[in-house]
Amino acid sequence: MTNNLPVLPVVFPLITAVIVLLFKDTKMKNILASMSSVVxxxxxxxxxxxxxxxxxxxxxxxxxxxxxxxxxxxxxxxxTMVLLSSIVGVAIVHFSFTEEDSPAxxxxxxxxxxxxxxxxxxxxxxxxFNLFVAFEIxxxxxxxxxxxxxxxxxxxxxxxxxxxxxxxxALFLISTGLVYALFGSLNFADxxxxxxxxxxxxxxxxxxxxxxxxxxxxxxxxxxxxxLPNTYPKLPPAITALFAALLTKVGIYALLxxxxxxxxxxxxxxxxxxxxxxxxxxxxxxxxALSRNSISQILSFNIIAHIGVMMVxxxxxxxxxxxxxxxxxxxxxxxxxxxxxxxxxxTQKVGSDDLSKIGNVWQKAPFLTTLFFIQSLSLAGIPxxxxxxxxxxxxxxxxxxxANILVAFMILSSVLSLYSVIRITTQGLWTASTExxxxxxxxxxxxxxxxxxxxxxxxxxxxxNQVIKNxxxxxxxxxxxxxxxxTVMSYxxxxxxxx
Amino acid sequence: xxxxxxxxxxxxxxxxIYLILQNNLVKSIFGFGLFAHAVNVMILxxxxxxxxxxxxxxxSSTVYPVEDPLPQALILTAIVIGFxxxxxxxxxxxxxxxxxxxxxIEDSND
Numbered sequence: 001m002t003n004n005l006p007v008l009p010v011v012f013p014l015i016t017a018v019i020v021l022l023f024k025d026t027k028m029k030n031i032l033a034s035m036s037s038v039v040x041x042x043x044x045x046x047x048x049x050x051x052x053x054x055x056x057x058x059x060x061x062x063x064x065x066x067x068x069x070x071x072x073x074x075x076x077x078x079x080t081m082v083l084l085s086s087i088v089g090v091a092i093v094h095f096s097f098t099e100e101d102s103p104a105x106x107x108x109x110x111x112x113x114x115x116x117x118x119x120x121x122x123x124x125x126x127x128x129f130n131l132f133v134a135f136e137i138x139x140x141x142x143x144x145x146x147x148x149x150x151x152x153x154x155x156x157x158x159x160x161x162x163x164x165x166x167x168x169x170a171l172f173l174i175s176t177g178l179v180y181a182l183f184g185s186l187n188f189a190d191x192x193x194x195x196x197x198x199x200x201x202x203x204x205x206x207x208x209x210x211x212x213x214x215x216x217x218x219x220x221x222x223x224x225x226x227x228l229p230n231t232y233p234k235l236p237p238a239i240t241a242l243f244a245a246l247l248t249k250v251g252i253y254a255l256l257x258x259x260x261x262x263x264x265x266x267x268x269x270x271x272x273x274x275x276x277x278x279x280x281x282x283x284x285x286x287x288x289a290l291s292r293n294s295i296s297q298i299l300s301f302n303i304i305a306h307i308g309v310m311m312v313x314x315x316x317x318x319x320x321x322x323x324x325x326x327x328x329x330x331x332x333x334x335x336x337x338x339x340x341x342x343x344x345x346x347t348q349k350v351g352s353d354d355l356s357k358i359g360n361v362w363q364k365a366p367f368l369t370t371l372f373f374i375q376s377l378s379l380a381g382i383p384x385x386x387x388x389x390x391x392x393x394x395x396x397x398x399x400x401x402x403a404n405i406l407v408a409f410m411i412l413s414s415v416l417s418l419y420s421v422i423r424i425t426t427q428g429l430w431t432a433s434t435e436x437x438x439x440x441x442x443x444x445x446x447x448x449x450x451x452x453x454x455x456x457x458x459x460x461x462x463x464x465n466q467v468i469k470n471x472x473x474x475x476x477x478x479x480x481x482x483x484x485x486x487t488v489m490s491y492x493x494x495x496x497x498x499x
Numbered sequence: 500x501x502x503x504x505x506x507x508x509x510x511x512x513x514x515x516i517y518l519i520l521q522n523n524l525v526k527s528i529f530g531f532g533l534f535a536h537a538v539n540v541m542i543l544x545x546x547x548x549x550x551x552x553x554x555x556x557x558x559s560s561t562v563y564p565v566e567d568p569l570p571q572a573l574i575l576t577a578i579v580i581g582f583x584x585x586x587x588x589x590x591x592x593x594x595x596x597x598x599x600x601x602x603x604i605e606d607s608n609d
Contacts, residue, residue: 129573136580140587147591152598159591159604163519166531166584170538173577177542180570 001054006072006124009043017113030097033109037093044083051079056487065493067190073126076474081123084333088245089116094449095238114141119246127186132172139165154234161231168217175210188262189488199264208270211258218251220307222281233296237344245337260478275315279409282308286416295343295353298420305417320397322475328390335378338453342372345442355428369429371454380418386461504544511537524592524602535581539574546570
């Protein structure tokens with residue numbers, strides 16, 4: 001259905017960013033940002049309802065007939081991702097007003113809104129080149145945020161983040177050029193139709209491999225993940241939460257969009273490469289988490305272990321495995337945001353996030369420690385919390401397909417990752433501290449937002465049916481892209497064509 | 500024409516990567532610039548051989564076939580984005596210079 005709704009969640013954060021930039025008064029700024037982030041959730045919910053009713057929403061820019069104009073296209077997968085990112089957006093925006101009780105850098109809020117706009121654009125775009133532009137909007141704002149927020153002596157890690165992403169952007173542009181040369185189009189739906197005519201062309205495999213590298217770099221696939229655990233812990237907690245929850249998932253989303261909607265589903269070689277790379281990603285992520293001694297570093301390595309699990313789901317590429325992936329992403333975005341934010345509050349409360357230096361946290365902040373504990377169990381996948389169901393669906397599906405080795409590694413990685421997060425609690429939060437630590441009060445608002453996130457992830461875990469149903473529908477529409485392509489390509493345009 | 504372009508792109512990418520791998524940020528900035536140009540030249544070559552085609556400005560007197568304008572539009576966007584990235588990197592180099600007195604990317608143990 002033609003609808004202008006998909007434009008709103010892209011344009012609104014852009015406008016907010018510029019308006020927030022103009023205000024000097026911090027209080028006014030914060031109120032505006034807070035309101036805007038809540039309105040963004042409202043847009044996302046309305047869009048979700050519209051997608052439930054009409055399946056595919058298209059917004060043809062300037063009314064050019066398909067496939068010539070830029071066309072925003074939203075299906076159930078995009079709408080879900082926009083909703084998730086808007087929910088994370090609310091939490092991040094409210095957490096970034098202050099940094100350890102001092103006001104945040106004046107550019108922080110505008111940059112966060114630019115990042116959110118880029119993320120949303122990458123979810124709703126209907127063509128490859130706009131996906132590139134969305135990535136660049138997101139990345140350039142994130143470069144600026146990284147270097148502004150990072151202590152000067154850690155700038156080197158900021159530089160490695162920058163360098164790896166600039167190379168990734170250049171590779172993305174190369175693959176866009178190759179796609180245009182091969183298919184004569186950049187629109188996902190149009191490419192899907194032309195690529196179904198040349199299924200066995202080896203050039204499709206080359207493009208798929210290149211795109212896998214580009215998006216794998218963003219998501220943190222082995223062997224391209226080393227920048228992630230070095231960069232993320234150096235940033236303030238609110239920013240880390242934003243990057244950890246959304247930037248890696250944008251990579252996974254783009255991979256799904258490209259492999260699911262755009263390219264034909266016969267790329268066995270590429271799928272096997274993803275499966276093979278998934279094993280070291282899962283294991284090294286979990287081992288890395290065990291080797292670290294500070295909360296944010298342990299969590300950063302856990303992201304990689306979980307990206308490995310997501311890679312298994314992508315590599316199997318069946319309707320059920322993608323459904324489990326979508327459930328898993330839903331769970332992971334919310335849980336990892338709340339864990340990083342909780343870690344930030346703990347750091348603020350006791351003055352350090354090094355496990356050997358903190359202690360007695362459970363006495364000083366019993367509620368916060370409980371929230372952290374619940375979420376860390378959920379991250380590791382203990383039933384009946386939300387992390388369990390996605391892994392369960394994926395393991396059942398892998399056993400059905402006979403991928404026993406993958407299941408073994410998935411369980412190994414889960415156990416190691418469980419141990420690494422339990423260590424935070426037993427060796428850090430529950431231990432008796434020898435020295436008296438000056439404790440600072442933490443704001444009630446932040447605690448309330450954190451509790452809301454925890455409640456949300458508990459609801460997803462305890463009542464998973466609706467989310468799983470949604471994930472299954474989204475993955476079906478991704479695997480059989482007929483609805484997507486016909487809706488996009490049937491758009492005739494509102495202009496008189498000149499012959 | 501296409502093979503010549505391929506060689507040019509190869510040289511640009513090679514030089515770019517060599518410069519990126521230097522540990523001086525100023526050299527890396529030039530490296531990233533060359534890399535971006537290599538990509539742009541490659542995309543330009545995607546509009547096939549331009550010999551014998553006219554400019555894609557459609558009027559009543561246009562002689563067909565015309566050149567494919569879309570790769571040029573892509574390159575324009577890519578140049579603008581690359582411009583932003585270069586400006587940012589120069590600012591980063593300046594900040595690094597102010598902070599440590601030189602622009603070398605050093606291995607520190609933190």
